Amino acid sequence: MKPYKQITEEDLKNLAKIIDRERILWKKEINEEYSHDELSAGQHYPDIVVRVTSAEEVSKILAYANKNNIPVTPRGAGTGLVGAAVAVEQGIMIDTTLMNHFLELDEQNLTLTVEPGVLLMELAEYVEKRGYFYPPDPGEKSATIGGNISTNAGGMRAVKFGVTRDYIRGLEVVLADGTIMTLGGKTVKNSSGYALKDLIVGSEGTLAIITKAILRLLPLPKKNVSLLVPFPTLEQAIRAVPPIIKSKAIPTAIEFMEKEVIMDAEKYLGRKFPDNQADAYLLLRFDGSTTDEIASYYDSVAQICLKQGAIDLLIADTDERAESIWKARGAFLEAIKSSTTAMDEVDVVVPRSNINDLVEYIHNLQKQTGTRIKCFGHAGDGNLHAYILKDNMTDEQWKNALSVTMGKMYQKARTLKGSVSGEHGIGYAKKEYLKQSMPAEALQIMQGIKKAFDPHNILNPCKVCQ
Amino acid sequence: MKPYKQITEEDLKNLAKIIDRERILWKKEINEEYSHDELSAGQHYPDIVVRVTSAEEVSKILAYANKNNIPVTPRGAGTGLVGAAVAVEQGIMIDTTLMNHFLELDEQNLTLTVEPGVLLMELAEYVEKRGYFYPPDPGEKSATIGGNISTNAGGMRAVKFGVTRDYIRGLEVVLADGTIMTLGGKTVKNSSGYALKDLIVGSEGTLAIITKAILRLLPLPKKNVSLLVPFPTLEQAIRAVPPIIKSKAIPTAIEFMEKEVIMDAEKYLGRKFPDNQADAYLLLRFDGSTTDEIASYYDSVAQICLKQGAIDLLIADTDERAESIWKARGAFLEAIKSSTTAMDEVDVVVPRSNINDLVEYIHNLQKQTGTRIKCFGHAGDGNLHAYILKDNMTDEQWKNALSVTMGKMYQKARTLKGSVSGEHGIGYAKKEYLKQSMPAEALQIMQGIKKAFDPHNILNPCKVCQ
Known part of the structure; x- marks a missing residue:
């Protein structure tokens, strides 16, 4: 591949013929926000940001970039966690947030x-x-x-x-x-x-x-009920999930949460969580068209939870009650982030029957390495979010801790028949782990697909399988 | 592309080292069944059929074929309708029906x-x-x-x-x-x-x-109910579908059927259909976990149907009753096939709000061209099955009639924002229509993807986008 063209004032002029100059940000006009996403460590500024308003504008910009060998990075709200919307090769960033109709x-x-x-x-x-x-x-x-x-x-x-x-x-x-x-x-x-x-x-x-x-x-389902179930240990909580699935109760969601993460959320939101009696919780939601239908589900689920050692059963059948619990759940990422100096994440997904093994492994890894790791996630679908915290490590220590803990977690996920990412994607940050997790032939096919779509490799280069 | 290797006795010997000779069919041992699918007109015999029992066997056969430039056609039960499982380039056919565990x-x-x-x-x-x-x-x-x-x-x-x-x-x-x-x-x-x-x-x-x-x-949903609704005209039946969808009732299935197709099915099955008062019917099915839940759905649907002119409402809430209706529906394809000398099919899908326009167009097309066309299909998801019947046409007339009617139907489907195939695929028979229906760039990308997976083009050549 020949090196990308360096953007010049000439390119700015040409792009300003395609879209209004006031929707172009050039060099120093580019806000710091555009240089990273929600989690990426380094900063990479694009040379130019275009705030597009139509497919036609995107079309003209891409035709120009393709002809002139300029890399293009698309970006939405920049809330990603793996650097997919970061312009690691500079060039043009296409900001789509004005296309919000x-x-x-x-x-x-x-x-x-x-x-x-x-x-x-x-x-x-x-x-x-x-x-x-x-x-x-x-x-x-x-x-x-x-x-x-x-x-x-x-x-x-x-x-x-x-x-x-x-x-x-x-x-x-x-x-x-x-x-x-x-x-x-x-x-x-x-x-x-x-x-x-x-x-x-x-x-x-x-x-x-x-x-x-x-x-x-x-x-829209006519009725919903959330169920908060405190357990003495996280293991007991998570071990309740396979029998719930097996019972054919069809919950909409099954989340797990630990006391220390809930406390972070309380601090972050300045608001008490409705329960504090246990070290671990399952949070379930059921949707349906009648109250009876939902009740038939959660009755059997409640019995299963009690059999697995649940301490209590808290039914949130009003919107207010449910909201206070789900709001805490929704704040976990920000809450953990605000509790440390820097962090990075692992978003592995394993068959849901294996999630307990994974969580246990991470708890032990924390003890072995002394690195703080906080977990929460989707017990019902096997998707775990683990956050590795920098706290007061030096940059050198942090780099090392990340490499060790991440390497081990991804390896464990592989042995549990899981994948690198359940929902956050690969982007820039996880591509080495993707490569390690799949046969060379699969990677080669992905690169062939990339070539079929984008022969000059101008679209979001250095991401996913590149 | 260089021409494929012609299979010789030498290849047979080599393949017999990979899988037992008794699971290989060679030239004259190949049953007529293997030369076509459920609907394809011509006959194309593979040179050799291998009845595989494991991935390892498939692996060895493909490695051999890939090295020797021999085309390979995979085949299941051969019930396809577009020639996808027909060995149009001869070579090896991989029959997977023994891998049935x-x-x-x-x-x-x-x-x-x-x-x-x-x-x-x-x-x-x-x-x-x-x-x-x-x-x-x-x-x-x-x-x-x-x-x-x-x-x-x-x-x-x-x-x-x-x-x-x-x-x-x-x-x-x-x-x-x-x-x-x-x-x-x-x-x-x-x-x-x-x-x-x-x-x-x-x-x-x-x-x-x-x-x-x-x-x-x-x-498994605990309860289900089927609803058979006779209408004076097909138009009224199909026009009831958008309001049903809009009512948020969530049926599992909405099929439409016309009297003449039902009569074909009665004849084919030697069994009376439970109702014969109308020219057109909607057949709906609802699944749910309680009888109340389902009743709440079909009550509102019944009201909508009556408002749209339904003559009656027949509720099939026992397995026997429901089965007699769905069995007739399941026999439509075979029943139509047995009513003529040969036929070909169109499996277009359009947004469900447009299916009435499509059916009306086909009814008119039948009148204009004098070619018999029978329709049935999935009113609830916009997927229409239209069968063009040869009856007593000469081969020349039939070729011509197919070309005219198919061309027009696919064109109409395009103007109604539909696609060439809802569920039967493209195979060999529909690939020209696929090409006409999509931009050249999309086809080129598909061909690039094909190349990324299969650089020597040995896997099921001349199908889909080739």
Whole structure:
């Protein structure tokens, strides 16, 4: 590959012919925010940021970049955790946050068409107000839907409802050469050639840039109940999950939480958690169309939890009560972040029957290495979030601690038949671990796919499989 | 591309070192069945059929074929409709029907691991007996699960539950060069690089050969009710669908049927359909966990149907009654086939709000051209099956009639924002229509993906995008 073109004033002038100069940020006009994401350690500034408002603009910019061999990094709200939206090769950053319009609610086809910059919290509000439901529910509500699609975000409700890919009916994308293309549409089924739409989902901006999405909606479940179950130990809590799944009760979500993380959240939110009697909790949610239907589920789940040693059963059947618990859960990431000087994360996913082994391993790893590691996550779908904390380590110690603990955790996940990332993606930060986790042939195929979409490698270079 | 190697007695000898000679069919030993699928017009015999029993055998055969430039066509039960499992370039046919074992039911992870040759009817029986549910439900129950995965089969229950791709957690596949690879696994989430597993689903044997599948199961819904609703006209029946969807009632299936197709089915099955008062019917199914829950759905749906002009409402709340109706529905394809000399099919899918326009167009097309066309299909998901009948046309007339009617139907589907195939795939028969329906850039990307997986183009050549 020949080296990328260095951006000059000439390029600025040319880009300013494509989009208004006031929507271009150039060198010193670029805010510090654009140089990193929510978690990345280093800083990488793009040379230029363009705040696009249409697919046509994206098309012209990509055609220009492709012709001139300039790398392009797409970016939504910048809430990612693996550096996917960081311009590690500089060049042009395409900021999609101004493309934040709701385009069409189609009630006959149960679809919602949106621009990529719509925030997850806006999306939830929009559909729920109208009696609909967009199931994917990642903790970070200020992420954009474009970012969610790019990482195939999962969230709390994957146990019952699946992940983002399951709710993408169609996409409008711009290819590296500027071609605007529609993939899928409003149809429910599709067996017409290779699944390009499903491939774009989760490709972290390396194959094409998303400019429109047709989302599949469900009717909003009429009733829901949350159940907070305190256990004497985390092991007992997590060991209750397989029998719950086996009981065919179909919870929407099963989260696990430990006392020390809850205390971080209390401190961060300045608000007491509704219970403090136990070291570990399961938090479950059930959705359904009648109270009886839900009751039939949680009654059997309650019995299973008690049999597994639960101390108590707290039913949150009012919105206020449920909200106070889920709000604490939603604040875990920020709460842990504010409790230390720096941190990095591991987002492995294992079969849910193996999550206890993984958590136990990480607890022991913490003891062995003396490095603080905080965990929380999705007990119901096997997706664990483990945060490794820098505290008062030197940079050298920290680098070393990260390398040791991460290496061991990813290795353990592999032996438990898991994958590198459940929902945060690979980006820049995890690509070495992805490479270690898969056969060389799979990596080679991914690189071949990348080449089929983006022969000059201008789209988000150095990410995922590059 | 250099021409494929012609298979010789030498190749037979070499292959007989890999698998038992009695599981090899050579030239005249090859049954006529292997020369076509359920619908393909011409006959194409492979030179050799190997009835494999393990991934290791598939691996060795592919390594041999790849080295010697021999085309390979995978085949399940041969129930396809688009020639995907027909050896149009001769060479080796890999018959997977002996790989028909249930390998593991994992009740903690709600997965079932199977070999590709398991039949859909065996699968349904196996899981339902144990209280589980594998939702995809194509009409052809004697298809293999491997074939279903290869075409991303849909079926009746897609309205509520989605299609095959939504239920594939993991695959073991053999690549063109013989590498055995596992994609995905038992995990619920995965954001670890490009979605190779989802890409293999629906790729019709052109990217890799499936040797194992990990299926996602659901708990078996405790109750179900079917509703048969007679309407004076098909238009009224189909026009009831968008308001049903809009009412948020979540039916599992909504099928439409016309009297003449029902009469074909009666004749074919030698069994009366439970109702004969109307020209058109909607058939709906509801699943749920309590009778109350389901009743709340179908009550509102019944009101909508009556408002749209329904003549009657027949509730099938016993298994026997429901079975007699669904059995007729399941026999439509065979019944139509037995009513004529030859036929070909169109499997377009459109947004469900547009299906009435499509059916009306086809009815008019029938009048205009004088060619008999019979339709049935999935009103709830916009997937129409239209069968063009040869009756007493000459071969020349038939070729011409097919070309005219198909061309027009596919064109109409495009203007209605639909796709070439909802669930039957592209195979050999529909690839020209696929090419017409998509931008050249998309086709080029598909060809690039094909090359990344299969650089020598030995896997199921001349299919899908080739």
